[in-house]
Amino acid sequence: MSEMLLDVRDMELRYGAAIAVRGVSFTINRGQFVAVIGNNGAGKSSMVRGATGLVRPSGGQVYFRGEDTAHLSADRKVARGLVMVPEGRLLFPDQTVKDNLILGAYLRGGLKDDASCATFEKVLELFPRLNERLLQQAGSMSGGEQQMLAIARGLMAQPELLIIDELSLGLAPKIVDQLLTTLSKLNREGLTILLVEQLASHALAVADYGFVVSNGRITRQGPSCELARDPEVMEAFLGKKKAFSTPKPKE
Ligand SMILES: Nc1ncnc2c1ncn2[C@@H]1O[C@H](COP(=O)(O)OP(=O)(O)O)[C@@H](O)[C@H]1O
Ligand SMILES: [Mg+2]
Structure with missing residues (x-):
């Protein structure tokens, strides 16, 4: 089995009294390309800020390459290969x-x-x-x-793990596609990637696994191709109607 790079356990993250992330657990293995999708304000950025320690989580544990990151300085984490391209x-x-x-x-x-x-x-x-x-x-x-x-x-x-928060922010679709193609290439060459992206269909097209974040929790996860076909995900994030809409009553 491939090495577990990131192991987030029961993470909670607050801004003052407001809880932005609650009960979030997930792992990233070496070689994976994982997408995090969800609406604006769902808690995606907070989730990765907590994972990198940019904002200190108020609960839970984060392990990177087997080491509890609570005791690692920001420099140590980057030197160990935990690198983030921040939103903006x-x-x-x-x-x-x-x-x-x-x-x-x-x-x-x-x-x-x-x-x-x-x-x-x-x-x-x-x-x-x-x-x-x-x-x-x-x-x-x-x-x-x-x-x-x-x-x-x-x-x-x-980096051993490259986390990118909102790749597409303010960019033309053609540029987004070019950047995603480059990330795909890097992943095939062995780089592990965690991509936070509001353009869900784009993210799921390149990633091999996905998390859906809603209200500070991971509400759904699975192989990207399965998420991309999931009627609830399609309706909420991919701008498509559910395939099983109720048929109209016969006249
Ligand atoms: N620096 C901050 N201070 C206070 N509240 C914040 C801050 N950043 C985010 N939030 C709040 O936390 C919640 C999750 O935000 P965020 O993680 O940025 O979501 P997303 O990245 O999915 O758009 C939102 O309610 C947002 O208003
Ligand atoms: Mg964000």
């Missing part, structure tokens, strides 16, 4: 593309060792647009290019 990208807009990439590798000492240089070459090959814009200010690029940079910066940290 959070690039350094006044810095160049190259500097943003180097900042992604800061725990590896920037571009000082062979592995970091090889990763740098690899991300530029993966995203040629960034290669053409290395000295451009990150904030002056298009939304799609900035999302490429945010993913590329995440890759520079040499």
Whole structure:
């Protein structure tokens, strides 16, 4: 069986008195491509913020590669390979593309060792647009290019698990498809991915497993192809009517 990378047990997360995540348990195994779908405000971002420790959960445990993350600093977690591309990208807009990439590798000492240089070459090959814009200010690029940079910066940290929160936010469908194709390729090459995405059909098309989050809980989960055919999921998230709608009474 493949190695369990992330193991979240009975997580609760609050903002003050408001509970955003309750009783959430899930695991991610090495090699998986998992999608988290759900409506706006369902608790998807809170779930991954809790899993990475960006917001400290108010209950439960989070293990990464067998280690209880409650005692690990943010730096240690990134160094162990738990890396998140946050919602809204959070690039350094006044810095160049190259500097943003180097900042992604800061725990590896920037571009000082062979592995970091090889990763740098690899991300530029993966995203040629960034290669053409290395000295451009990150904030002056298009939304799609900035999302490429945010993913590329995440890759520079040499993740074992890459968590991406809202890949498609504000992007044209064509760009979203391009980015998803790139993520698919990375997953086939061995990268484990957890993708939080409001565009449910897109996410389920590339992921192999999915979680549906609603009201701070995981309400449904399963192989993506099964979720994509599930009448409840179709109606709630995929904009399709239930296949078994009640027939009209005969005249
Ligand atoms: N920083 C915050 N402070 C207070 N409440 C928040 C904060 N972030 C999110 N929430 C609330 O937590 C709930 C879940 O939000 P979120 O995790 O962002 O959902 P999603 O990512 O699915 O849109 C919502 O009710 C939201 O208003
Ligand atoms: Mg969110």
